[in-house]
Amino acid sequence: MNTAFALPVPTGHGSLEQYIHTVNNIPMLSPEEEQDLAVRQTEGDLEAAKKLILSHLRVVVSIARGYDGYGLNQADLIQEGNIGLMKAVKRFQPSRGVRLFSFAVHWIKAEIHEFILRNWRLVRVATTKPQRKLFFNLRSMRKSMAALSNKEAQSIADDLGVKLSEVLEMEQRMTGKDMSLLAENDDEDNFAPIDWLTDSSNEPTQVLAQQAHYALQTDGLQTALAKLDERSRHIVESRWLADDGGLTLHDLAGEYGVSAERIRQIEAKAMQKLRGYLAEAE
Incomplete structure (x- = not known):
């Protein structure tokens, strides 16, 4: 779908609550209005597609809020869900006799699921x-x-x-929860896991291993980044290495004048190359 029209988007630097307030105030469509717009959308009416998407942005917010427990940026989850919504609108056939809401839920969740699985590092078994x-x-x-x-x-x-x-x-x-290595207070009769741990940090082979690991994580990463083209490097650094929390897909899409989906594709390819470069360095 051509997405040249402007949609409100949540950003990492703006107010997410303001975005949510904005989309919640966009009027919902009656069944008759939705049917008419859906027919026009199938005929290539871009304005009709825009109205269908805008009227369902609140649905994406509602679904995205159900994934708060995965520790990912809420704005990114909403943006991914919005991509799923646009895919749903493109594929929606009013002749099937179902409302767009019911049809779009699958596409919205599918995009959010893919984003979580790509970015939540603890998930190693979710491969099938x-x-x-x-x-x-x-x-x-x-x-x-x-x-x-x-x-x-x-x-x-x-x-x-x-x-x-x-x-x-x-x-x-x-x-699983984290366990503190330290005692809850300074009582000398209190013992904690740290009391049974040996300090091997000054052992010569351990020092050399730590130095090699640090070099790989710093010099190795910088060397790998330098092998990327300028745009790919900037996207990776802006998304994952920035001190202020990083930019969202739509932040970078606006910067480069392309779609958020295109930025995601560039990012995925760049991350694949980086993993290959770092594996060679090891």
Whole structure:
């Protein structure tokens, strides 16, 4: 779909709440209005497509808010959902007799899921369709906040078509908590895990290993970045290496005068090249 028209977008430097307020004040369409616009959109009417998208931006916000627990930027989640909404509008056929809302939910969630899986580093097992289904459904399938029993875990595994071990591993990843190495107070009778740890930081082979690792993470990364073309390097640095939290896809799309989808494609290709360069360095 040609997306040359301007849409309100959440940005990393603007007010997300203002964006949400704006889209929530865009009037919803009646079934008759939606039907008319959908027919016109299939005939190539860009203005009709724009009205369909604008009237459903609040739906994207509502869905994106359901993914707060993954620790990712809310503006990015909404932007990804908006891309899914635009894909849904492009494919929507009013003759099917369903409302755009029902049709678009799948496309919106699909884009958000892909974004989370690309960027949430803890997720290593969600590589197949059943495992992805496990990742996004485990929390809702739990009967309580208590740890899963083997019986409950086996039931979930059977329902989703995955192994029991995969359910237990995902459960551990998603519910595991950090343990403090230090005691809660300075009482000399208190012991903490750190009291049983040995300090190997000054051991010669450990020092050399740390120095090599640091060089790889600093000099190696800079060398790898230098191998990218200027635009790709700027996108990666602006998105992931900036001190202020980084720019969003739409921030960079506005800077380069292209779509957010194009920026995402450039970023994905650049990250793939970087991983290859760093693997060679190791």
